[in-house]
Amino acid sequence: MTDSKHHIFKENEVIRIRDLYKSFGDKHVLTGIDLDLYQGENLAVLGRSGTGKSVLIKIIIGLLQQDSGTVTVLGEDVNSLSYPDLRALRLKVGFSFQSSALYDSMTVRENLAFPLKRNNKSMSRGQIEKTVSIVLDAIGLPETIDQYPAELSGGQKKRIGIGRTLILRPEIMLYDEPTSGLDPITSTELNNLIVSVRERFNTSSIVITHDLTCAKTVADRVAVMDDGNFIAIGTFDEVFSAQKGLVKSFYDYNFIQ
Numbered sequence: 371m372t373d374s375k376h377h378i379f380k381e382n383e384v385i386r387i388r389d390l391y392k393s394f395g396d397k398h399v400l401t402g403i404d405l406d407l408y409q410g411e412n413l414a415v416l417g418r419s420g421t422g423k424s425v426l427i428k429i430i431i432g433l434l435q436q437d438s439g440t441v442t443v444l445g446e447d448v449n450s451l452s453y454p455d456l457r458a459l460r461l462k463v464g465f466s467f468q469s470s471a472l473y474d475s476m477t478v479r480e481n482l483a484f485p486l487k488r489n490n491k492s493m494s495r496g497q498i499e500k501t502v503s504i505v506l507d508a509i510g511l512p513e514t515i516d517q518y519p520a521e522l523s524g525g526q527k528k529r530i531g532i533g534r535t536l537i538l539r540p541e542i543m544l545y546d547e548p549t550s551g552l553d554p555i556t557s558t559e560l561n562n563l564i565v566s567v568r569e570r571f572n573t574s575s576i577v578i579t580h581d582l583t584c585a586k587t588v589a590d591r592v593a594v595m596d597d598g599n600f601i602a603i604g605t606f607d608e609v610f611s612a613q614k615g616l617v618k619s620f621y622d623y624n625f626i627q
């Protein structure tokens with residue numbers, strides 16, 4: 371089945387998580403999670419602080435190991451991969467950090483070129499320049515190419531951070547709180563960027579956010595997490611029209627801020 375508007379391939383899961391458990395000592399962080407991310411889909415994961423969103427993302431990219439359950443990313447069982455295979459898989463999964471994680475001593479051009487130089491050793495200088503300028507165009511910041519991070523606004527830094535992740539052409543993007551700390555207008559620009567990244571780069575994405583406007587704008591489905599599991603998954607309207615219990619408090623909390 372294909373969603374005609376966004377080309378979501380529902381028969382093709384790029385991430386498939388089944389019965390995932392993770393504890394630290396007697397702290398049960400993930401308690402039997404099931405989740406699918408379909409090809410071409412943007413999925414928002416919402417939840418209060420400390421509900422296990424970061425732990426989930428770390429397990430997806432193989433930075434943490436689950437206690438039990440399976441995580442399949444682009445057809446590979448993450449847990450059973452050798453280190454070189456895990457590294458290769460990670461190149462296909464771009465993780466955009468909450469802090470943009472730019473190098474302060476490098477210009478925008480050098481920050482964007484860095485992952486290419488490190489991972490695509492065969493690329494010529496000309497190819498690198500061209501790729502940097504394509505990505506800078508896509509994120510709408512070509513004029514910043516010779517600037518240093520300290521000269522950029524918070525929103526610009528976030529966009530460059532996303533650009534630096536996109537430069538390796540990942541198939542999956544993981545956005546960690548892309549709008550946190552931004553004013554509403556800049557947040558809107560970031561949300562629009564996330565939508566346009568999908569169109570231009572054919573990505574599937576998980577967007578971790580506390581921001582309901584972000585979830586509503588960028589996501590085809592939202593998954594609300596609490597106490598280590600999902601308490602609701604569906605379209606934004608499906609999840610928030612019922613508005614019961616915790617889902618309702620989350621909604622109310624966001625709109626009275």
Ligand SMILES: Nc1ncnc2c1ncn2[C@@H]1O[C@H](COP(=O)(O)OP(=O)(O)OP(=O)(O)O)[C@@H](O)[C@H]1O
Nearest residue numbers: 394395397399417418419420421422423424425426
């Ligand atoms: N390496 C670790 N060792 C022990 N406990 C951990 C570890 N990593 C995470 N935790 C615990 O797991 C729980 C979930 O943490 P996590 O960072 O996933 O929350 P989160 O939902 O991402 O929160 P936030 O929205 O604040 O980023 C927290 O109680 C945290 O203290």
